[in-house]
Every structure is written in structure tokens, then in C-alpha cells.
Amino acid sequence: MAEVRSLSNSIVASDSFQPHDQYGLFATTAYREGDVILVESPLLVLSASASTSASATHADNNASIMIAVTATSDTLSSSESVPVPSCRSQFASTSLSSTTTTKAKDSLTLKDLVLPPSVQNQLHSKSNSKDAIIDESRINKLRGMILVLATYAVHPPSEETLSNLMQLYHPSMSCTNTTNEKQHDRADEEDAIELAKLALKCCELMSAPKSALSNLLQNDTTKDQLIKVLLIYSCNAFEGGRIYHRLSRVNHSCNPNAVVLEGCNSVSNTTSSSSNNDTETKQQDVSILKAACDIAPGEEITISYLGKYLFAGYSTRQRILRANKHFVCGCSRCSIAVDDNVMNGINGDRSDGQISAANNSSVDDVASSIPCPACHPRSGRYLDEDIMLDEDGDEDNGFKVCYAIPRNGLMPTERSMHCTSCKGTIRVIPDGDGGSMRNKKEGNAIKYMCMAEEKVHERLESIGKMNGGGGDNDTESEQDMDRQFLQMATSICGSRHWTTHFMNLHVMEESLATIHTTMMSNAKKDAEMMEDIYVEIAEAADGLDKAYKFASSLGLKLHPAHWLFDYTIALAQTLVGLGDEKSQKYGSTWIEKVETYAERFENERMQEVVIALRDAWKKGDEGDGTEKGGKREIEDVNDDTKRRKLG
Ligand SMILES: C[S@@+](CC[C@H](N)C(=O)[O-])C[C@H]1O[C@@H](n2cnc3c(N)ncnc32)[C@H](O)[C@@H]1O
Numbered sequence: 001m002a003e004v005r006s007l008s009n010s011i012v013a014s015d016s017f018q019p020h021d022q023y024g025l026f027a028t029t030a031y032r033e034g035d036v037i038l039v040e041s042p043l044l045v046l047s048a049s050a051s052t053s054a055s056a057t058h059a060d061n062n063a064s065i066m067i068a069v070t071a072t073s074d075t076l077s078s079s080e081s082v083p084v085p086s087c088r089s090q091f092a093s094t095s096l097s098s099t100t101t102t103k104a105k106d107s108l109t110l111k112d113l114v115l116p117p118s119v120q121n122q123l124h125s126k127s128n129s130k131d132a133i134i135d136e137s138r139i140n141k142l143r144g145m146i147l148v149l150a151t152y153a154v155h156p157p158s159e160e161t162l163s164n165l166m167q168l169y170h171p172s173m174s175c176t177n178t179t180n181e182k183q184h185d186r187a188d189e190e191d192a193i194e195l196a197k198l199a200l201k202c203c204e205l206m207s208a209p210k211s212a213l214s215n216l217l218q219n220d221t222t223k224d225q226l227i228k229v230l231l232i233y234s235c236n237a238f239e240g241g242r243i244y245h246r247l248s249r250v251n252h253s254c255n256p257n258a259v260v261l262e263g264c265n266s267v268s269n270t271t272s273s274s275s276n277n278d279t280e281t282k283q284q285d286v287s288i289l290k291a292a293c294d295i296a297p298g299e300e301i302t303i304s305y306l307g308k309y310l311f312a313g314y315s316t317r318q319r320i321l322r323a324n325k326h327f328v329c330g331c332s333r334c335s336i337a338v339d340d341n342v343m344n345g346i347n348g349d350r351s352d353g354q355i356s357a358a359n360n361s362s363v364d365d366v367a368s369s370i371p372c373p374a375c376h377p378r379s380g381r382y383l384d385e386d387i388m389l390d391e392d393g394d395e396d397n398g399f400k401v402c403y404a405i406p407r408n409g410l411m412p413t414e415r416s417m418h419c420t421s422c423k424g425t426i427r428v429i430p431d432g433d434g435g436s437m438r439n440k441k442e443g444n445a446i447k448y449m450c451m452a453e454e455k456v457h458e459r460l461e462s463i464g465k466m467n468g469g470g471g472d473n474d475t476e477s478e479q480d481m482d483r484q485f486l487q488m489a490t491s492i493c494g495s496r497h498w499t500t501h502f503m504n505l506h507v508m509e510e511s512l513a514t515i516h517t518t519m520m521s522n523a524k525k526d527a528e529m530m531e532d533i534y535v536e537i538a539e540a541a542d543g544l545d546k547a548y549k550f551a552s553s554l555g556l557k558l559h560p561a562h563w564l565f566d567y568t569i570a571l572a573q574t575l576v577g578l579g580d581e582k583s584q585k586y587g588s589t590w591i592e593k594v595e596t597y598a599e600r601f602e603n604e605r606m607q608e609v610v611i612a613l614r615d616a617w618k619k620g621d622e623g624d625g626t627e628k629g630g631k632r633e634i635e636d637v638n639d640d641t642k643r644r645k646l647g
Pocket residue numbers: 016017021022023024168170172235236248249250251252253254325326327328329330331
């Protein structure tokens with residue numbers, strides 16, 4: 001049981017943010033990990049799919065929109081989803097076995113929507129951000145809003161639905177905020193209002209005369225209401241534009257205690273009134289909110305709006321939430337030190353940093369830890385190879401890598417770091433602010449880290465677009481590029497930084513996909529080829545193991561498998577596919593890591609896959625046609641692979 005309450009009335013401190021006219025969902029009973037908190041079908045689905053045959057054959061993109069906005073309910077089905085920007089997709093959105101981003105070939109994607117030139121000019125002249133991701137996200141958001149208005153015009157909600165929808169609207173921008181952070185917050189919300197107004201303007205310019213949409217836009221009162229609908233959509237919509245009565249009240253936290261499983265099907269039995277007590281079964285689109293850890297009564301229930309980026313560093317998480325959801329996250333993981341001793345301290349005053357860090361660990365960005373620039377000086381911006389790879393066990397051989405953890409902050413100058421080993425505080429020395437050459441070099445490591453974070457995020461976003469947008473990302477040059485990004489992340493940020501793990505998982509995904517293709521082909525695999533495959537699988541296993549350790553080091557409430565499940569399944573599938581018992585047993589040990597997670601959070605079909613992979617070795621060698629004899633087995637290779645190839 002859970003209920004929607006005003007945050008200002010909550011007895012237990014909210015983990016999401018300080019209340020200002022806002023609501024959240026609170027547990028009224030205790031939950032264990034995996035318990036269902038609520039099951040809900042959408043109040044409204046505010047997205048349009050223009051995948052009609054007419055739009056597919058139409059050469060002019062804008063004309064496609066005209067078709068969309070003039071479409072009848074037959075051609076514009078509200079249950080079909082269009083790739084609207086939403087940050088609440090499930091964690092492994094770029095998974096190997098991904099079924100999440102399938103897209104009809106002839107569907108109209110957001111980027112096909114050509115905006116009127118006057119609006120494009122307005123967008124460009126207003127763009128004061130140097131952040132390409134935020135700019136692109138704004139444009140996509142605007143496109144999403146246009147499609148929302150088209151859907152709304154074709155499928156206007158009933159009075160009752162509209163009144164329920166309007167309850168989600170809260171004009172929080174009317175509150176007076178004083179801190180810098182809140183001003184940021186307001187600017188982001190004002191941006192959402194501006195986009196909503198622009199979306200209306202676009203629709204006025206683009207809609208066909210006498211179409212459902214142009215009729216809707218005739219009336220000023222309706223226009224005001226549409227702005228509110230767009231703001232509600234902007235803040236509350238889940239994947240596919242689904243808006244819920246209660247689920248849409250669940251706030252975000254970067255350390256959430258619950259997850260939403262979207263787009264599940266539930267079968268409901270209804271008694272038909274026309275025939276004698278005949279029951280009809282109806283498929284319902286429902287989403288399920290589940291506890292991701294034990295939750296006590298009175299605790300606020302929070303989810304992540306970030307997908308896999310929940311495991312990223314502070315600045316990337318904030319960047320995404322601002323770009324996609326128009327707010328500055330105020331959760332406990334994102335809190336900023338008000339009285340920052342480190343910032344006030346003089347570089348080199350090591351005791352200050354230690355006291356500050358020890359007193360306020362929530363302001364640390366553990367996901368962005370880097371080898372301490374004071375303990376491990378860089379040559380230029382790069383780490384020594386031993387330091388960057390930080391192999392387990394080398395401590396016995398005389399080297400130990402010490403890590404510095406940056407504070408939460410958006411700018412390099414806000415991200416002073418502390419190292420518990422040398423008790424050092426490292427900060428960026430502003431130009432003309434004195435400081436020794438050594439201090440300056442140490443401070444520069446922070447700048448390079450921030451640069452690497454931004455570049456890796458941009459690369460991952462462009463990969464996501466290639467995957468989702470039908471681009472060609474299979475070329476060798478793209479794979480080379482990814483390896484270079486991995487090399488950059490590893491050599492600048494080291495092996496405990498989120499950028500290294502994200503790039504490594506991506507490279508692993510590509511490499512396992514290539515192995516899968518090779519294994520499935522009928523071509524003869526010689527010993528040398530098999531040896532290469534074993535080495536690559538060993539590297540993948542090593543990288544995944546490190547990703548688990550990294551995820552655990554963040555101390556989040558939810559299990560790392562929420563992020564790493566798909567990668568684990570892919571690795572186990574590859575191992576089982578090798579066909580020999582030892583590899584299959586090794587695959588089974590990987591499955592053990594995710595078995596409980598799957599029982600609690602995956603559907604029946606996936607649970608069957610998990611069991612099949614776990615038990616494959618017991619069924620004897622039902623191999624896949626690969627040669628036997630003389631080949632090295634995966635665990636042997638894993639043992640003697642001490643270094644990853646970074647390309
Ligand atoms: C889906 S709604 C959540 C319900 C909302 N609090 C309400 O009162 O209806 C998302 C909005 O809640 C606020 N919000 C949610 N999580 C937040 C967080 N961690 N920090 C700051 N604001 C947050 C933002 O204003 C965001 O646009």
C-alpha cells in the first residue's frame with residue numbers, strides 16, 4: 001500500500017528533494033525487495049505514431065505531420081509508441097538482447113519532423129547553452145510536444161480523464177527561490193514553458209486547415225489548457241508518453257528504492273453485458289512499481305528517471321535531468337556542500353579536505369573517482385599504464401593505487417577532490433591565482449576528467465542514436481572509435497571511473513555480438529580463431545566483473561543487476577554457446593549473480609532463459625558445432641589474461 005502525499009507533510013525526510021508545492025508517493029506498509037507496490041494502467045497515452053502507409057510514402061516530412069494531425073483514429077493509434085524523449089526507460093537500454101528499441105521501418109521518427117524555419121531561428125538565437133546534448137534534447141522535446149498535440153487533437157480525453165490529468169499540474173515556478181540551485185531549477189522550468197509555447201506555434205504553422213489540430217488551436221482558453229497538458233507531459237510522461245494517476249507522482253532519486261516495469265501486459269476478465277455472464281479476456285497495458293530494496297512504512301518511494309546513467313557521475317546525471325526533465329536533482333546523492341571547506345581551503349591544506357569529506361560523504365561523487373593526482377602524477381593528461389588498469393592483486397607486488405573522490409559540482413572549479421590515502425585536497429587553480437606548478441598540474445587532472453566525462457557521454461548518446469535511429473554503427477571504424485574512447489576514459493580517468501565502465505561495457509557488447517555472428521556461421525573455425533575468441537570472452541568477463549565491483553562501490557540501494565543483467569546474460573549465452581562443459585559451467589556461475597534479480601524483476605520468458613543458461617552444462621555437450629580437442633577453455637584463458645587489450 002502506498003499513497004500520494006504532499007512532500008511538506010511527510011514525517012520522514014524526503015530523499016528526493018526539498019518540498020515546494022510538490023507531491024510524492026509514500027509507503028504506508030513495509031515492503032521487501034521485489035514486492036509489488038502498485039500496478040497501474042495509464043490515465044492517458046500522449047504520444048503519436050505516424051507509421052501509416054501514407055506517411056511512409058510521402059516525400060515531404062512536414063506533409064507527414066499534416067497527415068498525422070488530420071489522421072482519423074484508425075491511422076493514429078494511441079497505443080503505438082513513437083520514440084518520444086523519456087528518461088525512464090529500463091536500465092539496460094542498449095542491451096545485447098534488447099527488445100526495447102524496435103522501430104517500425106516506416107515509422108516517422110522525431111528527427112524526421114522538420115520544424116518551421118521561423119521556429120528554428122528562434123531556437124538557435126535563444127540557445128545560450130554551449131552544451132550540444134542539451135540543445136539537441138530541447139529540439140527533440142519540442143518535436144515530441146508537437147506529436148503530443150497531434151495525438152491530443154485526434155484523441156481528445158474525456159472530461160473525467162482531463163480533470164484527473166490536470167491534478168498533476170502544479171505551478172511550482174510561482175514559488176520564490178533564493179539559492180543558486182533553485183534559480184537553476186526555475187530557469188529549467190521556464191525553458192519547458194517556452195518549449196510548450198513554441199510547440200503550439202509550430203502546430204499553428206504546420207497543421208492543415210480545418211484539421212482536428214487547427215480546430216483545437218482556435219480557442220485561447222484551450223490553448224492555455226494545452227500548455228498545461230504539455231507541461232504535465234514534459235514532467236510526468238513515462239516511455240511512450242504514458243501518464244499515470246499515481247505512478248506519475250513518484251519522484252526521482254539518484255539512489256532510488258523502487259523500479260518501474262513498464263508496458264507489462266495484464267489480462268483482465270470482464271463480464272460481458274450482452275451475453276449471459278460470458279467473460280471476455282482483455283489485454284491491458286499496465287506498469288508495475290516494485291520495491292528495489294526493503295522499504296519501511298512512511299518512507300518516500302522513489303525511482304530513477306535516468307536509465308543506465310543512474311550509475312554515472314554527478315555532472316552527467318544532472319545534465320540529463322535538466323535536459324530531459326527540466327529540473328535540478330536535489331536528492332541526497334546529489335546534495336552539494338553548503339559550507340565547502342575544501343573550496344575555501346588553500347590547495348595543499350590537506351587536513352581541511354579530510355575533515356570536510358569525512359563529515360559530509362553524501363556530497364562525494366564516488367562514480368567519478370580517479371587515481372589521486374597527487375599520489376600518482378600524470379605525464380601530461382595521461383596516467384601511467386599500471387595505474388590506469390589497477391589490476392587486482394598487484395598490491396602484493398608493491399603497488400597500490402590511491403583514489404581521489406571529487407565533490408558534486410558542474411564546473412571543474414567546483415569539483416575539488418580528496419584522497420584519504422595522502423589526506424590531500426586537490427582543486428583547480430584559477431588562472432592568476434598563484435599555486436605551485438605541481439598544484440596546477442594536479443588541478444588540471446580535474447579539468448581533464450570533466451572533459452572526458454562530457455566526451456564519453458556525447459559518444460554514448462550518439463551510439464544510442466545510431467542504434468535507435470537506424471544508423472550504421474556496425475562499421476569497423478565505429479568500433480575503432482569506441483575503442484579509442486575506451487582508451488581515453490581509461491588513461492585519463494582510470495579503472496574506477498564510470499566513463500571507463502560505460503565504454504568498456506559498450507565495447508564488450510560489440511565484441512560479444514561479433515563472436516555470436518562468428519559462432520553461428522558455418523565457416524570452419526580454426527584453432528587460432530578460437531584462441532582469439534577465448535581471449536575476447538575472457539576480457540569481456542573481466543570487464544563485467546569490474547563493472548559489478550564498480551556498481552557495488554557506489555553503495556546504491558538497488559542491485560547492480562538492474563544495470564548489468566543484459567550484459568551478464570549475453571556473456572553467459574556466449575559461454576554456453578561454446579559448447580564445452582567447463583565454459584558452460586563458467587556461464588552458470590555468471591547466471592548465479594542475476595538469478596535472484598531475475599526472479600524478482602524479470603518476466604517469465606526471461607526467467608526461463610536464465611534457468612536454461614544455468615542448467616545448460618548439466619544437459620551434456622550439445623555443442624554448437626565448434627571443434628573439440630586441443631582448444632583452451634575459457635577459465636584457463638581468463639586466468640592468464642592480466643591485461644585488457646585497449647586497441
Ligand atoms: C513525475 S513528477 C513527480 C511528482 C511531482 N513531485 C508532483 O508533485 O506531482 C516530476 C517532477 O517532480 C519534481 N522532482 C522529482 N524528483 C525530483 C528531484 N529528485 N529533485 C528535484 N525535483 C524533483 C520535478 O519538478 C519534476 O519535474
